[in-house]
Structure formats: C-alpha cells, structure tokens
Amino acid sequence: MVQTGNESGKTGGDLLVEGLERWSIDQLFGVPGVQLDQLFDAIQRKPDAPRVYHCRHEQGAAYMAFGYAMATGKPGVCAIVPGPGVLNGGAALATAWACNARVLCLTSTINSAFHGRGLGALHEIEDQTGLLRGLTKWTARARHASEIPGLVDEAFRQLLSGRPRPVALEIPPDILAQRTNAAYPAALPSITKPAVDPSMIDKAAELCLAAKKPMIIVGSGAMDAGDEVRALAEELQAPIVTRNMGRGVVPAEDPYHLPGAAANGMWADTDCVIGIGTRLQQLREWGHDPSLRIVRIDLDYSETNKIALADAAIIADASDGARALADAIATQNPQRESRLEEIAAVRGQFENAIKEELAPQIAYLDALRSEMADDDVLVDEMTQVAYVGRYAFPVKAPRSFVHSSFQGTLGYGFATALGAQVGAGDRQVISINGDGGFMYTMPELATAMLHDIHLIAIVFTDGHFGNVKRIQASAYGGRHIACELHNPDFVALAQSFGMAALRAEGPEGLRMALREAKQVKGPVLIECPVHDEEFPSPWKHIHGRKVR
16 A cells, blocks of 8 residues: 555545545446455445445446436446456447447556556556547546546546546555545536537528428437427428437427438438437438538537538537527528428338338337336347337437447346436336347346346347347358357246246237336346247348438
C-alpha cells in the first residue's frame, strides 16, 4: 500500500462511493474480488450507498449495467476486477458502445508499484488501459486517491454530455486503500450541449421545403425527442422511419410511423432524408445518388460524413435540432398535401405481406404483445422470433425495446434483461432468447432469485444454433457442423434455483403462460419448444434491397 502519512482522511474507496452518491447512482452491478475489496468495504460501511446486485460472472454484471442504462436512459454502473474480469465484461462494453448506452465500468489494476514491469502479478494483462480505450468513449486511471473526485466528476460529465457511450475508470487497489483529505467541490460540473446554429437550420429548412417526398429516419439519439420529431413530420408530411435502435421514438401505431423494412420501397422516390440521432445506414444499404438531399441532426459531428456528406449538418441534441427545424419550416411552409393515406397504404401492404410470409413468428409476437402493457419492455436476442420482431413487433413507448445494434451480440439478452428490470421498476420486462444464447449467461438465474428480480424470461428451444444451421442448409448443400446443442430441461433447471417455471406449447400456450407468469411475485422462466423448420427465413426484410 502507498503510504501517505495521512491515516485520518477518507480512503479512495470512500471517495469513489461518495462520488456515485453525488451523481445519484443508487444501483451497482458487480462481482467482488481482491482488487476491489476497498470499494465493496466502503459500500458496506455506508448505509445509504448504492445497492449492490452481485452477479455470478463479470459478463452478467456488465450486461446488467447495460440493460439498466437502456431501460432508463441513466448511467448503469458495473464494478469488475481487472484482467480477466475486464475481458469478461468486454462484450457488454462493446454492445454499450454500439447502442450509445451510458455505462460506467469501474475496475482496478495490479498494484501501482508493479505497473509496466511484467512481473506476472495477479490479473495482469498488457495495456489494460489501451484495451478499455478501444471499448469506451473515455478511460482514465487514478494515480493517487486525491485524483478520484476529479476523475469521477469527469467520468459522469463524459457520460452525460455529447454522444452517450460507455466510459471506464481504473483505480489500482493501493489507491483505493490510500487515504487523503481531498474532497469533491460543492457544485457538480456543468453538463452542456451544443447550441443550434441558426444558419444551418435555415439551410436545412430550405432543403426540406424544396423536397416533394421527404423521409425522416430516427435512431436512438432521438429517443427523448418524440414530440419534436412528430411535429417535424407533420410540417413536412414525411414518414418517420425506425429500425432497431429508433423503435419507440414514436409509437408503432402513429400514422406517420413506418418500420424500416416497410420504408425500403419508398426510398427510390425520396428526395430528401432527415436523419435524427441515427447512423443513417440506409445510405449504405439502400443506396444514394446525387439527387438525394441529406440533412443530419446529431450530437456527433463525425456521423455526418461517414457514408455520404450531409448537405446540412445540425450539430445539436435531437430535441433542440428537430424543434428548431420544425419551427423554421412552419414560418414559411405552405400547406402541404397530406401523405397519410400513402403512408398507411405502405404500412398496410407490408403488414399483410409479413403476416402471410412469416405467420409462425408473427403468431408468437402477437401473443407477446397481447399480454404486455404499452410501456412494458421487450429485450430481444439472436433468435428466430426476435429477428422478425425487429420490424414486426409493435413498440409503443420509448425505451421499451432493447436490441444489441450492430454488435449482434449472441447471448447478451438474459443478463441485459435483468438489469433492464431493475431499472424499469413497475414496468414488466420480458426477455426472449434462443436456447443457444440463453446459456451464455444462464448462471444469472441465481442472481435473479437472490435479488428477487421479477423478470419473465422466455427460452425458445429447438436444440440448435438455428441461424447457423439455416445458413449451412442453404449455402452448403445441407452439410451441418457445430450447430447441434445438448440442452438441459429448462423448466427443471429454473426450478432447481427455486424459480417458477412453465412450459408453453405454441403461440396460444405462450399467451397463457405469460398471463400466468405476470401473477407470480418473482422471476419466471418459460420454456417454449419450437422446431426451426417451422420458421420461414426473416432475412430479406432485415437490411432491405439497394434501390438507388
């Protein structure tokens, strides 16, 4: 331990806990270990410290922090040991990066005296800081306990300003134990957001007003801007298109809303696209040409020219930017002809098509939706029903659909849903999993029971990595390898943890099981046996065809 000559001050662990309270963190997901002993002891000694949800694996803890952040929009905090612990949590940090989630990873290192010496200290890995920098927006390491107040404040400033992304703070075990008289300043650092540039608003408004067939595409950056996006859509008579991360910005039944898969056919005639808080991957997947005008509203300037250079780039919070653009258009916009009938026709044709093409998956999704309140939360996975759910499950409220974005993180769902349920409070969270992905974080069944997390987890079981098997069947002449699974009896497995468990046969059986599960005071697992051959391929609607 570093000797400071001051045994009367607070430890680094005390200061870290004080900082979490200062930023209103009341939940922490973690796995204790020797390098974090001082942190956990400081939590134990402080009666009003954040509640600890301790998990069975660092992967579970980090995913739970991610799920909490996705369901609430607030920071989710995980505490995991260095080295193997950080590596175990890496998939969750990568997923949080892809999903623009506010996750704070608290970790440690080897003792400061051993840094850079390659002595093989417990949990030592080469350049852990560099590893974390590749997974986070901001990473820092405390070199003395007196630095902790400034680093904690900066970590939260990074989390709450600019584009949301995970951050990490490393505090060596000797620094967590070190004592100091350092203290936090009285005031929190200010959280600023960029001011809207009026000249860019005018330029964007000019492009929008000249358009005959505009389209609005929203992503997770617009999650808290639903009213402003809706006002802009009314002014422009433009469809509001969502895919994966933007689902819930406006309710699925809103007359201006279209799932991305439905909007693909309108892209060829679209003459101006307004991307709000989105990476706007449609420019790459559906194509673009010089006739398409591009307007972007985004906190991250780098997104405005990655695929195609924006004609007008408004660097702003989605609410501020969309409101300013709608107001500017309203001052000079003549009454535009309504496109609601056109949008409704496109949506109706798409819904009828997928009901016919994908009836087995749609039946399960209908069963789910019928037993969920509007603001209940669905956490998806890499499984057949969930693939169709990306565009066919009606999402009716913000932060009520959790997806792993471009990471496509097999196995993320169950542990993520546990954290989402902690954050969702009285809203019910439902996790849908395949048997392959569920087993990644299955040990967190123990966490659900220990902490009485009232999640409903559905496991669709077919005994295969279903998508792998499907690809092998279609691309390799039906030659299968490494796709069969040996499963437990999932009902008996859950019951061995003391958990309520049900088996549901078919969509109607799932509907009845969900109704029963909602009456249980505690976590519930529902096993739903399926046959992979009963599910038609969902993939032609996932990305869409190139049309320009």
